[in-house]
Amino acid sequence: MSEPARPLETNIGAPIGVFDSGYGGLTILNRLRQALPQADFLYLGDNARAPYGTRSFDLVYEFTLQAVRNLFERGCRLVILACNTASAKALRSIQQNDLPHIDPSRRVLGVIRPTAEAVGAVSKTRRIGLLATPGTVASLSYNMELAKLHPDLSLYGHACPMWVPLVEYCESEGPGADYFVKKDIDTLFGMCPSIDTVILGCTHYPLLLSKIRQYVPDGVTLLDQGSIVAASLVDYLQRHPEIDRTISRGGKVEYLTTENSEKFATMAAVFTGRPVEATRIEL
Ligand code: DGL
Numbered sequence: 001m002s003e004p005a006r007p008l009e010t011n012i013g014a015p016i017g018v019f020d021s022g023y024g025g026l027t028i029l030n031r032l033r034q035a036l037p038q039a040d041f042l043y044l045g046d047n048a049r050a051p052y053g054t055r056s057f058d059l060v061y062e063f064t065l066q067a068v069r070n071l072f073e074r075g076c077r078l079v080i081l082a083c084n085t086a087s088a089k090a091l092r093s094i095q096q097n098d099l100p101h102i103d104p105s106r107r108v109l110g111v112i113r114p115t116a117e118a119v120g121a122v123s124k125t126r127r128i129g130l131l132a133t134p135g136t137v138a139s140l141s142y143n144m145e146l147a148k149l150h151p152d153l154s155l156y157g158h159a160c161p162m163w164v165p166l167v168e169y170c171e172s173e174g175p176g177a178d179y180f181v182k183k184d185i186d187t188l189f190g191m192c193p194s195i196d197t198v199i200l201g202c203t204h205y206p207l208l209l210s211k212i213r214q215y216v217p218d219g220v221t222l223l224d225q226g227s228i229v230a231a232s233l234v235d236y237l238q239r240h241p242e243i244d245r246t247i248s249r250g251g252k253v254e255y256l257t258t259e260n261s262e263k264f265a266t267m268a269a270v271f272t273g274r275p276v277e278a279t280r281i282e283l
Pocket of ligand 1: 050
């Protein structure tokens with residue numbers, strides 16, 4: 001059950017919905033705002049039920065669908081799943097099975113496809129590393145997208161279950177982060193030393209970037225997923241004026257969370273670098 005959604009007039013447009021299991025999608029939202037400064041955004045973090053990365057396929061799908069429905073009820077006509085785990089485990093089912101019943105004119109887009117598209121132009125060795133949550137790695141979603149788009153690429157995936165908790169508990173600059181980031185990066189490059197491009201396939205990982213840079217071998221490219229997703233959305237909206245027209249343009253952002261709103265505001269400021277106000281909702 002969600003609280004009654006505030007109806008928005010579709011003829012004056014609606015914000016772009018941005019969904020994440022928690023705070024991580026704020027790293028994507030930052031880039032989306034830079035790329036589309038006029039657009040309004042409505043961010044929803046399911047903080048009360050995060051992390052999603054270790055949850056089952058069925059639960060991630062169920063939670064993500066509830067969030068998408070809620071953002072639709074609030075007027076959004078376009079929702080970005082700014083969470084790799086939700087994109088991996090829920091996006092395809094929502095696009096293929098749910099959207100046709102809910103409203104075929106609305107759109108839900110994810111972060112994996114644009115990232116997989118971008119990686120082909122970057123790698124010279126054609127050996128790609130993926131660092132992500134256990135759920136994203138186990139879903140094989142990146143493997144499937146790369147097999148379709150760039151069959152000459154080999155992907156080596158390694159799950160980093162400690163990285164999200166390190167960020168969530170504000171330990172991304174501490175010695176624990178050094179220990180786990182080095183250990184996981186060593187494991188990845190132990191699988192294939194000639195990896196020259198690494199996908200940071202979790203929206204929390206940009207907050208560990210200084211540590212990650214410290215431990216990856218020289219010359220390795222770290223893909224900035226936020227920029228890739230933002231560029232892909234700009235391109236999508238140019239190709240789909242019928243969706244572009246539905247977006248309201250006041251340059252505003254509103255934040256919704258399923259957890260305590262003060263707690264969200266404090267942590268969100270770490271991700272966005274500015275104070276935010278949030279409203280608590282139930283899904
Ligand atoms: N935001 C999620 C992702 O990008 C990670 C956090 C979680 O496990 O919920 O995969």
